[in-house]
Amino acid sequence: MERREPGWVVVGVDGSASSRYALEWSAQEAQLRGLGLRIVTAVEIPDPRDPLAGPAIPANVEASPLFRDARALLDYAEEWIGRLYPELETRTRLVLRRPAEALLEVAEEEGTAVIVVGSRGRGTLASAFAGSVGVELAAHSPVPVVVLPKQHETAPGARERVVVGVDGSPASRNAVGFAFAEAQRRGTELVAVCAWQPVTAFALTLGPLPPEVFDDEPLTEAARQTVEEALAEHRERYPDVSVDIRPVRAHPAAALLETATPADLIVVGSRGRGGFTGLLLGSVSQSVLHGARGPVAVVR
The missing domain is CATH 3.40.50.620 (HUPs)
Structure with missing residues (x-):
């Protein structure tokens, strides 16, 4: 060859x-x-x-x-x-x-x-x-x-895709570039997931919050904008790659694991926004590594 x-x-x-x-x-x-x-x-x-x-x-x-x-x-x-x-x-x-x-x-x-x-x-x-x-x-x-993963699971009828987590961090941007290249090589779809979570009960102890804080629509739109910005330059470089953008109301690790099938390649950055420098990996990438049923690529 x-x-x-x-x-x-x-x-x-x-x-x-x-x-x-x-x-x-x-x-x-x-x-x-x-x-x-x-x-x-x-x-x-x-x-x-x-x-x-x-x-x-x-x-x-x-x-x-x-x-x-x-x-x-x-x-x-x-x-x-x-x-x-x-x-x-x-x-x-x-x-x-x-x-x-x-x-x-x-x-x-x-x-x-x-x-x-x-x-x-x-x-x-x-x-x-x-x-x-x-x-x-x-x-x-x-x-x-x-x-x-430990066991090679199959996903009958599921077409291979590349699923990438996007949060706007430097490692995430590198992960997006890797994911586009992998999707191009495989001739498959790229699914870009950006997860967000609602205000927690802890936040309610801080005092009254304005009604718009509980409105999902602005948060969904902000997540979509984060993805669009992260994808922009790579769309130009890989125009043939079909992209499915998914803003998801969930924990980031859960969103990726629920989106992907065993046939998919999940791509994550080694550390997202707000990661603690003392940890080997960010909590999301570690959770995905331990919970995935298919291959996971971690990109620094």
């Missing part, structure tokens, strides 16, 4: 069902982008000073059962993708460090376009790409991170 641009889609595998789903999804993504696929697994060497770290790996790391299992997993993954996508260029890498550190190392290399992982690990390797790895990657990766 002729590469249209230099670069790689990178996927972390550990032998779990979630990572197998991530492997196939990443191969399809690489094919859509005209990129190669880099398959990565990690073997974490236990700290000999930690009594709970497990059995020590011998000085000759390549002789350890864990290393051999990791190498066999990479060989199997490469062979499997070779059968499904024979024209796709693939490479493998085994890294001796924590899974998140291994993938962040690859993420920072020139040519890496996107990182893909499963949401729950614990497959055949002790160094499984567990759920926390996806959160850590999404918080620190310089490139977008796509997290696949």
